Amino acid sequence: MKTHESHPQHPLFLTSSEPIDCGACNEIASPVLNCVDCGFSLGYDCATLPNKVKHKCDTHFLSVCYGEETSGEYWCEACEACERKVNPSTRFYTCEDCSSTLHITCVIGEFTFWRPGKMAISRHEVAIIPNDFASRPxxxxxxxxxxxxxxxxYISEKHICSSKCLEVYIKFDLTFSKLETVEMALHNLELFRLDHTSHGWSIL
Structure with missing residues (x-):
């Protein structure tokens, strides 16, 4: 395989499907492309990012930057109202003409690489559906x-905007389920106590 822009020193090869840290986004990825010379790994999602894209926030083409050393702060032009910083040490899109910076997910969307359709997460059936509503939910x-x-x-007739919110929802749901289990156990114990008390004795 030829070299990649994120690692021009050596060629990258698909040698393993085990999850590993991606050298471009610093997140766990699978599958990954590996460098047999220095151990650098690149997630397949990062490897297949378009090098040049257009976005409504800028009139010029945006290019992928795979990290740079700087003491300044970068802000995403697409989500500036939320004051979300861009980590300059990882991948991001930038305009070479006006120096604007944008998160990768703000440009191409978080669910571009997600498998369409339904999937099972925890005890839920989760679906990735088009966000083509007349009014954003x-x-x-x-x-x-x-x-x-x-x-x-789309999960349990609810709309979730991101994988982070989905993770919070799953954790909250599991915690709530455990609380329900505890409450049910206490309820059954109380019924057991009342039942035996009515027969003239109590276990408590």
Whole structure:
């Protein structure tokens, strides 16, 4: 395989499907392309990012930057209202003409690489559906509009805007389920106590 822009020193090869840290985004990825010379790994999602894209926030083409050393702060032009910083040490899109910076997910969407259709997560059936509503629905967890045009998460008749909100929802749901289990156990114990008390004795 030829070299990649994120690692021009050596060629990268698909040698393993085990999850490993991606050298471009610093997140766990699978599958990954590996460098047999120095151990660098590149997630397949990062490897297949388009090098040049257009976005409504800028009139010029945006290019992928795979990280740079700087002491300044970068801000995403697409989500500036939320004051979300861009980590300059990882991949991001930038305009070479006006120096604007944007998150990768703000440009191409978080769900571009997600498998379409339904999947099983925990005890739930989760679906990635088109976000083509006339009015963007509100996220069940963060209560903000689901703005990502690449898709939206649909679970238990609820809309979830991102994988982070989905993770919070799953954790909250599991915790609530455990509380329900505890409450049910206490309820059954109380019924057991009352039942035996009515027969003239109590276990408590």
């Amino acid at each position: 509100y996220c069940y967890m963060c209560r903000s509009r689901c703005e990502d045009t690449s898709g939206i998460i």
